[in-house]
Amino acid sequence: MKILMVCLGNxxxxxxxxxxxxxxxxxxxxxxxxxxISMHEGETPDKRAVKTAANHGIDISKQKSRPLHVSDFDKFDRIYCMDLKNLEDVISLTKNEEQRQKVHLFLEEAGNHQNSEVPDPYWGDMKDFEDVFQLLDSACNKISHQLQQHAITNKIG
Structure with a gap:
């Protein structure tokens, strides 16, 4: 199974x-x-994101930002958007209902309230990045369980 996470600048x-x-x-x-957006294309994640992840034993330092491509709708099985504007932008690029069905609001899929958004910590400080990490970590626990159950049920990896 192929999963894609989407935010503004990646x-x-x-x-x-x-x-x-x-x-x-x-x-x-x-x-x-x-x-x-492609503004940060080819860049590594924000140093505060890298440090926050590293504080939890996760290395994201080698990731490179890239913009969403129309081909991603064919390549990925699930596309999770961090906020409503991302969701709207991604949906606007879908060509059909099959592609549209792959696109979800991340926190909503994790069982949080309808229209729940992951706040953008970019203009904040390390505490904001830690808060976002905790929110994402909790949601990823739920989503990883759902994805693994789906893979077992549908015999996909």
């Missing part, structure tokens, strides 16, 4: 979500992340 939230979810899933799952 340097804070989605790299953290990618690293956290990857740490909770077997190697048979592919987890990647992208941004809805």
């Amino acid at each position: 340097i804070c939230r989605s790299p953290l979500a990618e690293g956290i979810l990857r740490s909770k899933l077997p190697d048979s799952f592919l987890v990647d992340s992208v941004g809805t």
Whole structure:
């Protein structure tokens, strides 16, 4: 199974979500992340995101930002967006209902309230990054369980 995490610039939230979810899933799952903009293309995650992840034993330092490509809708089975604007931007690029069905609001899929968004810590400090990490970690626990159950039920990896 192939999972894609999406935020705005692919340097804070989605790299953290990618690293956290990857740490909770077997190697048979592919987890990647992208941004809805290309402003940071080729850059590593924000140093505060890297440090926060490292504080929890997760290395995201080698990830590289890239923008969402239309081909991602064919490549990935699930696409998780960090906020409503990301969700709207991603849905606007889908070509059909099959692609649309792959796109979800991350926290909503994790069982949080409807329209729940992962706050962008970019303009904040280390505490904001830690708060986002904790939110993502809790949600990734739920989502990793759901994905593994889905893979078992549908006999996919």
